[in-house]
Amino acid sequence: MLISMEEARETLRLDGTDNDIIIQPLVEAIPSYLEVATGKDWTKEPDNRLAQTTAKFILQLWYEPEDANSAALKRTIDTLLTALTALGRKR
Numbered sequence: 001m002l003i004s005m006e007e008a009r010e011t012l013r014l015d016g017t018d019n020d021i022i023i024q025p026l027v028e029a030i031p032s033y034l035e036v037a038t039g040k041d042w043t044k045e046p047d048n049r050l051a052q053t054t055a056k057f058i059l060q061l062w063y064e065p066e067d068a069n070s071a072a073l074k075r076t077i078d079t080l081l082t083a084l085t086a087l088g089r090k091r
Contacts, residue, residue: 002031002042002055011056012063026062030055037081040088050087054080 003011005020008027012019031043034051042051057080061073 001027002034002048002052003027003059007052007056008059011059023059023063026059027055029062030058033058034081034084038085038088040084042084042088050080050084054084 005017005023005027008023009015009017009019012023014023031041034054035041042048045051054077057073057077060067061070061077064070067073
C-alpha cells in the first residue's frame with residue numbers, strides 16, 4: 001500500500017473508523033490505478049513521496065467526487081501522473 005488507513009483518514013480529515021468500510025477499498029485500488037496510469041508499480045519503490053502524495057489526491061477525489069474542488073483535484077492529479085510517468089521512465 002502506498003498510504004496507510006491512518007494517513008487516509010488524516011487526508012480526508014476524518015476522526016474514527018466509521019468510514020473505513022468505504023475508505024479501505026479506495027486505498028487498496030490506488031496502487032493498481034497508478035500502475036495502469038504510469039506503467040510502474042510504485043509500491044516497490046521505497047519511500048516514494050510523489051506517489052504517496054498522488055495517492056492522497058486520488059483518494060480525496062474518489063471519496064468525494066462531487067466536491068467543489070473536483071476540477072482542481074483532477075488537474076492536480078493529471079499533473080502528478082505526468083510527473084510520475086516521467087520519473088518511472090528514468091528508473
